[in-house]
Amino acid sequence: MIIVDDVHKRYMTDRGPGRWVLQGVNFVIPPKVSVGLIGGNGAGKSTLLRLIGGVDQPNRGKVERLSRVSWPMGLTPGFQPFLTGRQNVKFVCRIHGHEDHIEELVEFVKDFAEIGSSFEEPINTYSSGMKSRLAFGLSLAFDFDFYISDEVTSTGDAAFKQKASNAFKNLANRSSMIMVSHGESVLKEFCTAGIWLYQGKAHWFDDIDDALKAYKDTLPK
């Protein structure tokens, strides 16, 4: 369960505090419910994901994570460019407290990413596709209750895309998702509920279709 309670967020700019991106956002995500965040560009979707993931803190209000929540899975996680893929994967395993079965997890990521001997090479030799393969494999290695996903499914070449999509579906059966995507079909496939972000407020819909409909109604005809 994730409780978002009266969350306000704005960012500091060089010219003082910026506009309020989120202004009094309240909702509770029950266990085993996958949610899609919907809203126009700049509505605060990524901001809200960062707050839920604990990367950033709200200016006011609080976010309570009563489940295991992943880091926001975007395109490039914190890879140290001088270190090899293996070393970077090990780092993430360690900070998540999986020192005991680290070998097992590293092998899993290696098998999934399918980048061959490059796994033992420094990250700065990787292509962007290889990086996202590794990142995607890494995000699947841990068992979270909630996966925070910021447009993850759209990475890699055609072969990998198929594999990633299958893995993602598998994941969605086991765990819940909190995701941002501009692909309507993706949202409908993975999410049951929807949150529509509009003018700094969040509106909860038990059915993703209603959320999409509410969003579309505000679009200029």
Place this chain on the structure above:
Amino acid sequence: MTDYSNHQPRSSWAITLSVWKALFLREAVTRITSSRIAWIWLFLEPIVHFAFMMFMMTVVHSRTIGGLDTAEWLIIGLMSFFMFKRVSAQTKNAIKVNMALYTYRQVQPIDTIFVRAYLEGFLGILLTIMLSVGAVLFGVDMVIDDPLMVMAAFLGLWLMGLGWGLMLSVLDFFLPDISKVVDMLSTPLYILSGVMMPIAAIPEPYRRWIELNPLAHGVEASRLGVSSFYHAMPGLDLAYLYKFAFAMIFFGLLLQRHYRFQLVAK
């Protein structure tokens, strides 16, 4: 994939400890292997300083300084100063360099500072021992009269470096221009800390000014620890260094605490 159905949330300390351990390994490997000869630079910097100054001292025919063998005087002085210099330089950048890691909420900016300070301290001690052994092989008599005092001085300088890094990393983050000015102003510290000249030989009233610099107390105290016959600066007071260090750590922690959320967001 592993199943942890009987998962218990980890305590804050358990998380912090595993983050420190992971960061330490990461930083250590990066520091030593970031370029093909990174580990050579690690040794070369103090050795070049030492060789250059040793050459200068030979030119002026000074075999001993304040009763200490010149080589020993230089090695101890340099390495104790480097305890501050390298720790402060590395910790100052710690927050900025590890920006990408804050994607993982387990990693906090302050963790990176502690880990870097620890790593640099560790490397500093290792280097000091290796240089001393090298000096002994070259026939320098490296006997230490009061090892505890040397350790206390090194620790004090290390703490200064940590305090400096805690404060400057925040300044560097928000006001990089001011931080550059501070960098510039602190360059003469090398000279003003008595690394390359005996403070006891400086006439009053200038010596009194130099004695205001806490680093000079650390550098001189480590030399006094090496030989109790060493003519250290008269106003030597190791407690002064510690007071300064703890004040800086206190303010540094205060800054880190106050800006802990802003430091992550950017």
